[in-house]
Amino acid sequence: MSERRIDIVAEPDHLGVARWYAVASPGLVAGVAGLGPIEPFECGSPLPAAVPPGTLELSLHVEPSWRRRGIGSRLLAAAGAHAAGRRLVAEVAAGSAGESFCVRHGFRRTGAWGHDLLTYCDVHHAWLGELVDVEHPGYRLRHWTGDVYGATSVEQMLRRPSRPGDAVVSAAEADGGLVAYALARREGPRGRRARQYGPAVRAGHRGRRLGLWVNAALIKRVREIDPHVEEIETRTAPDDPAQQALRRHLGFHPLGRSLRYEITLP
Ligand SMILES: CC(C)(COP(=O)(O)OP(=O)(O)OC[C@H]1O[C@@H](n2cnc3c(N)ncnc32)[C@H](O)[C@@H]1OP(=O)(O)O)[C@@H](O)C(=O)NCCC(=O)NCCS
Numbered sequence: 001m002s003e004r005r006i007d008i009v010a011e012p013d014h015l016g017v018a019r020w021y022a023v024a025s026p027g028l029v030a031g032v033a034g035l036g037p038i039e040p041f042e043c044g045s046p047l048p049a050a051v052p053p054g055t056l057e058l059s060l061h062v063e064p065s066w067r068r069r070g071i072g073s074r075l076l077a078a079a080g081a082h083a084a085g086r087r088l089v090a091e092v093a094a095g096s097a098g099e100s101f102c103v104r105h106g107f108r109r110t111g112a113w114g115h116d117l118l119t120y121c122d123v124h125h126a127w128l129g130e131l132v133d134v135e136h137p138g139y140r141l142r143h144w145t146g147d148v149y150g151a152t153s154v155e156q157m158l159r160r161p162s163r164p165g166d167a168v169v170s171a172a173e174a175d176g177g178l179v180a181y182a183l184a185r186r187e188g189p190r191g192r193r194a195r196q197y198g199p200a201v202r203a204g205h206r207g208r209r210l211g212l213w214v215n216a217a218l219i220k221r222v223r224e225i226d227p228h229v230e231e232i233e234t235r236t237a238p239d240d241p242a243q244q245a246l247r248r249h250l251g252f253h254p255l256g257r258s259l260r261y262e263i264t265l266p
Contacts, residue, residue, distance in 0.1 A: 005024055005025055006022050006023065006024050006030060006069075006071055006074070007022075007023045008020055008021070008022055008023075008074055008075060008078045009021045009023050010078065010082075015149050016036055016037050016149060016150070017034055017035065017036035018034065018035050018036070018079070018082060019032060019033065019034045019035075020032065020033045020034075020075050020078045020079055022062070022066070022071045022074065022075055024066070029063075030062060030063050030066035030071055031060070031061060031062035031063060031066060031071045031072060031075055032059075032060075032061055032075070033058065033059065033060045033061075033075035033076060033078065033079045034058070034059040034060075034079075035056045035057070035058055035059075035079050035082065035083055035088070036056065036057055036059075037055075037056065037057070038055045038056065038057045038089055039057070039148075039197060054085075054086045054087060055086070055087045055088075055089060056083055056086055056087070056088055056089070057088075057089050057090070057091075058076075058079065058088045058089065058090045059090075060072055060075060060076065060079075060090070060098075060101075062075070067097065072101055073105070076105060080265050083265055084265055084266065085264075085265060085266070086264070086265055087262060087263070087264045087265075088107075088262065088263050088264075088265065089110075089260060089261070089262050090102055090107065090260070090261045090262075091113075091258050091259070091260055091261075092258060092259050092261060093256070093257075093258055093259075094112070094257050094258065094259050099259060099261070102261040102263075103261075105263070106263055107261035107262060107263040108261065108262055108263065109259055109260070109261055110260050110261065110262045111237065111259070111260040112237075112238055112257060112258070112259050112260065113235035113236060113237060113238070113257065113258050113259075113260065114235065114236050114237075114238055114244070114254060114256075114257055115233060115234070115235045115236075115254070115255040115256050115257065115258060116233070116234050116235070116236065116247045116252035116253060116254055116255055117231055117232070117233050117252060117253055117255040118219065118231060118232045118234075118247075118250065118251055118252045118253075119230065119231045119253075120223055120229070120230055120231065121230070122251050123219065123251060124251075125220075128216050128219060128220050129220065131212060131213065131216035132213070132216050132217045132220055134209075134213065136172065136208065136209070136210065136213055138174055139172045139173065139174050139179065139208075139210065139213075140172070140173050140174070141170065141171070141172060141213065141214070141217055142158070142170075142171045142172075142173055143162070143168070143169065143170050143171075143217070143221050144157065144158050144160075144162045144168070144169040144171065145162050145163065145164060145165050145167065145168050145169075145225060146160055146161075146162060146163050146164075146165035146167060147165035147166060147167060148165075148166075148167045148183075148185065154169060154171070154178060154181050154183060155178050157169060158171060158178060166185050166186045166189075167183060167184070167185045167186075168183070168184050168185075168194075168218060168221055168222050168225060169181055169182070169183045169218075170182050170214045170215075170217035170218035170221055171214060172205075172210045172213060172214050174205070178202070179201065179202045179205040179210065180199060180200065180201040180202065180205060180210040180211060180213070180214045181198055181199065181200060181214055182196060182197070182198040182199040182200075182211075182214045182215045182217075182218040183196070183197045183198055183218070184196045184197070184218055184222050184232060185197075186222075186226060186229060190228050191228070191229070192228055192229060192230040192231065193229070193230070193231050193232070193233055194222055194226075194229045194231075194232050194233070195232070195233050195234065196215075196218065196232050196233065196234035197234070198211075198214070198215070199211040199212075199214050199215045199218075199243075199246070211243075211246055212246060212249065212250070215246065215250060216250065219232065219250065232252075233255065234247065234252065235258065
């Protein structure tokens with residue numbers, strides 16, 4: 001049954017993210033949908049190239065007491081009308097209402113991730129410092145901070161001047177070129193959690209512990225820059241045992257699993 005008292009109100013794009021609110025009288029928000037550029041920094045090998053043009057990440061949330069009244073579907077329709085012909089990607093928990101919703105609306109399952117969490121109070125800082133201090137002849141460690149808005153690759157971001165922002169990159173360079181990186185973004189201005197992407201190491205430079213190096217450097221750097229950050233979340237493809245082993249080595253603990261669903265809109 002559709003919910004007649006709900007208005008869907010669009011908010012203008014802000015930093016590339018468009019939002020729609022399901023507003024219930026009197027002024028109560030029952031749900032929100034967002035569409036934004038997909039993160040181009042997800043770990044992968046080789047280093048991720050430009051994201052397929054036009055792909056958008058969908059976020060959708062309906063307050064529990066307002067669910068199963070068609071509000072999620074109305075928010076999706078509003079977002080979909082804005083993104084005709086584009087590919088949408090959504091992340092949902094396995095077996096959740098979100099998964100049923102995606103299946104109902106014709107999304108296709110295209111992957112899964114394992115999520116891991118590192119808590120700073122579990123980190124042995126002297127050990128971490130030693131990992132960062134290990135010499136890697138021929139490679140140079142570099143840090144960058146800033147905002148990722150508009151960037152479609154890490155190389156592009158590193159060409160911008162480093163300045164305060166919500167993203168931190170620790171990168172290894174050889175002959176001036178980027179060969180490995182790990183990136184973290186803080187969730188919210190004073191968020192206690194950061195989300196990590198990578199590490200990713202360019203083919204031809206693997207087997208030299210560069211992934212461990214840049215990841216250890218990133219963990220250290222994030223905390224130096226922002227002491228409010230207490231934990232780092234990251235996700236890993238299930239068919240990437242090397243990445244999973246590296247996460248365990250650094251002290252990440254399994255947090256859960258999520259699924260990736262996609263649809264190309266008509
Ligand atoms: C997923 C979510 C947005 C759905 O919102 P909603 O307003 O309840 O969705 P709708 O009422 O429009 O549901 C449309 C259809 O999705 C399916 N669906 C939604 N919730 C479901 C559930 N709990 N179990 C089974 N099917 C479900 C049904 O087919 C439903 O149609 P029906 O009610 O006629 O059977 C909401 O449950 C939510 O916020 N979940 C947490 C966040 C999340 O998972 N987001 C998904 C990102 S895509």
